[in-house]
Amino acid sequence: MGEMMIILLNAILMENLVLKKFLGICPFLGVSKKINSALGMSVAVTLVMLAATAITWPIHTYIFLPNKLQYLRTIAFILIIALFVQLVEIILGKFFPPLHRSLGVFLPLITTNCAILGITILNVDDNLGYLDSIFRALGGGLGFALALIVFSSLRQKLEESNIPKAFKGIPAALIAASFFSLSFAGFSGMVENMFGKA
């Protein structure tokens, strides 16, 4: 169990997808204006990440690896991710129409969100076991949620503050994002010191 915790914390804090690996920047800047849509987006991304990892790992391990077909993984993984994104979109449209509307085009764009493809490929690249992969996907999703939600509350403050007109909007958000990712550098080495080397 300790190892799982290390993988989870590692994925959330030290290898944060958005702030350390620079994956999934598009929704990070696009959907972080309001805290509600940020919350919905991160839940959707986490769900898709978990489901995609749960399916792609067996496909890669039991079909692609024995037949030496690893070169197919990118296109196959995207197909599976697209399937789950469509499922999430249909379900959101049915049960949470306001959220579905406020996410708009960013919801189908989860398909090409490199954070999800990134985590599925990183999992099979690092030869993690099935359970480890799931935990890493969960950590990746939670890390994405953490970055998105904290940053959206930051941006709400930014929107109200009196800054020069040329910096309003995305420029100020990018500067804030760079400081934000610098602050996450402070977590490096924390997990090793807490739990011992993985």
Added chain:
Amino acid sequence: MFTQYFLPVIIFIGLGSLAGIALSVASTVFAVPENEYLKKLRQILPGINCGACGYNGCDEYAYKVIEGEPLNLCTPGGDKVAEEISEILGREFEDVVEKVAFARCAGIPGVSGQKYEYTGPPSCAGSAALYGGHGDCTYKCLGFGDCVEACPYDAIDIVDFVAIIDRNKCTGCIACVAACPKEIIEIRKDSGSVYVACANCQAGKDVRKICKRGCIACGICAKKCSAGAITVENYLANIDYDKCTDCGECVSVCPTGCITQK
């Protein structure tokens, strides 16, 4: 041979058809009945997303109308759109309160002077950023026509460096109000042709120094108005368009000529 060429094809046929079946099942199970009204309303509304109704664009207003908001909020569409909405939804027709914008300034050259000569980029926003604009009067129309560019209906002209809004073309969307850096464009009910062409809230004596046609808050218009529609507040005359009978008495009594009839 088989694993190299045929297996990938088989795998993808399998994956693709599985995904297809899963999605088609999901889309029938979780189908959302497309709102018939919404489709029709979308076609009827002007589609310029001006925001005059108070919502984020025509689509959101269509949603809100179906949910029970008043159907007469679309001023650009006017009575015609409200009528069609009422036909589709089967609700009672409500008259649209037509609104028009008017620019509260009459400070043409010779009437109101310049504080300095502005030579920057030709935009009101640029001039307004330098000591509140180049006009002697802080509330002066700067005359570069930021509102002209914003107007989707081509209703604004700059005549003698002052914005003049054509009442017939204006639909009361609030594009120019948002564009004006001096905030001198206001929206009023389109029930009278008179308006106070001054936005200066300084005391009469100070206004007199910088503008020959500024409102000096003498209050003669308020006294002479037979309908009691004019009040003077913050050294500035204001017309209540619910009461105004459009008689034009105020225009003739105003000593500075800042009440205009167009």
